Amino acid sequence: MGKTYFDPWQNPTYPQDVGMTDDEVAVGARAASLARAQSPGPLTCQIDGTWSLDDPLHADNFQTCMQFRHQHVIGDDEPWTYWQLIDGPLIGPRPPVPNPPIELIDWAVRAHAGTVPAGSQIPVIPPVQAGAGARVWSVFAATPNYTDPSLPFTKQPGWNGWNLTMWVNPLGMWPLKGSYALRLTFQGQFRLSSLYVGVPIPDQIWLVAAQHQMTFDNGNTTGFAQMDDLGNFLDLVTDPLPIGLDCSNGLYISMYFDSDGGGIANLSANDPNAYAEFGYKMWLADGTLVSPAGDQAANPDKGLNTGSNGYLFQSYINQWIALTKIEGLFDPATLLIKPSS
Numbered sequence: 334m335g336k337t338y339f340d341p342w343q344n345p346t347y348p349q350d351v352g353m354t355d356d357e358v359a360v361g362a363r364a365a366s367l368a369r370a371q372s373p374g375p376l377t378c379q380i381d382g383t384w385s386l387d388d389p390l391h392a393d394n395f396q397t398c399m400q401f402r403h404q405h406v407i408g409d410d411e412p413w414t415y416w417q418l419i420d421g422p423l424i425g426p427r428p429p430v431p432n433p434p435i436e437l438i439d440w441a442v443r444a445h446a447g448t449v450p451a452g453s454q455i456p457v458i459p460p461v462q463a464g465a466g467a468r469v470w471s472v473f474a475a476t477p478n479y480t481d482p483s484l485p486f487t488k489q490p491g492w493n494g495w496n497l498t499m500w501v502n503p504l505g506m507w508p509l510k511g512s513y514a515l516r517l518t519f520q521g522q523f524r525l526s527s528l529y530v531g532v533p534i535p536d537q538i539w540l541v542a543a544q545h546q547m548t549f550d551n552g553n554t555t556g557f558a559q560m561d562d563l564g565n566f567l568d569l570v571t572d573p574l575p576i577g578l579d580c581s582n583g584l585y586i587s588m589y590f591d592s593d594g595g596g597i598a599n600l601s602a603n604d605p606n607a608y609a610e611f612g613y614k615m616w617l618a619d620g621t622l623v624s625p626a627g628d629q630a631a632n633p634d635k636g637l638n639t640g641s642n643g644y645l646f647q648s649y650i651n652q653w654i655a656l657t658k659i660e661g662l663f664d665p666a667t668l669l670i671k672p673s674s
Contacts (some may be wrong), residue, residue: 363411381438410419414669458513458575458662464667468513474506474584475658476601484602488566492523492626497611497644497654498587498635500533501667505606508668511577512661516546517586518568519655524554524594527547527630528571529587539636542584545578546631547571555591558655565600573662585635586656589628601653609654610635 353361353429376385382399383391402411449610462466478484503509515530531541549571550558558569578584590596615626626645 347437348635360545379381390420394458398606412537425620436618444481449459454515458573468662468664469668470516471663471668472658473508473512473545473580473661474501474550474575476607476656477604478601479658481602483494486520486602487600488521488580488597489600492521492598492655493589494592494596495590495611495613496587496608496629497590498585498630499654499656500608500635501580501584501586501659502606502608503583505604506580506584506659508661509580510667511579513577514531514573514575514662515578516573516660517571517656518660519556519558519569520599520657521558521569522560522566522595522597523558523655525558526589527554527589528556529585529630530574530578531585531587531633533579533635535582538582539634541633541635544587544633545574545576546632547574554658557594560597568657575662584658587630587632587635588655589630590655596656601657603651604653607653608649608651610646610649611654612647614645616644619635 377383378391378393380397382392385391402408472479517528517530519525528547529544530547531544534540534542542662546554548554550567551572556569556571559567561567590598612626614622614624615629616622629645
């Protein structure tokens, strides 16, 4: 008897499958499955339940699909199409959209634009809502050495009296959602006379919209990084900055190494998502040379290499200098799902 099928949506059944091997039955089942997949009826993704009515172009990434295939004992050389069998359990009604986690329901301060008006205060961190999980500090940007401890740091002396500005690319950050607070961690043996963070103006990437001064040890504007007796760097952590910054255009961190400090900074492995510029002496717009340049960390112009507003940053490098990680205070729900890279 010929191996035929009554309808394209029907799997091989008796007596048509008489004499067919298991592999031939599987091939026939997949052929019928492919015919169903090409039909105009609604489909549902076997992996995450997405309906074709909601997302006609839905597609999972390669790694997710391969993991599904292996979990269901599908050979790597078999056809990709594997929709639900017609004689299996019917697709139930679409479940209702669940309510968002309680932390994400209400309004919260996520970003602050412009300078803080005179006489006003930077907004305090909103209290945790009743029933929500406790907020947690999470690293959303760090040196390559943080994720791969086998990469060595470089201890580099001679940073006394230097200005340093770092820009961290948003491609190296997750999540980009504004956190409730921000803090930085440094390593080395030096003294920071001043430290500022800010985000660039979108159409003027070298200008910072509003700079926020970071402090240490409950309000001190000067921070001391130190080593232990064995020569290991100790973490210097800033006080939390109680606002959220929109880092979709990156984040600037500007600092000045005091000339009387130790002057030893920790340099990371190469990182294409980190850009550091630094300078010791400065040429003013009229050509006057100022050496040393002194503390320029508070200057909102991070492009001081054009001559229009001065010329300070003579050197550039794709490394993290002194700074090792950036942390944000987040609701746990914000950190549930990290997109695949």
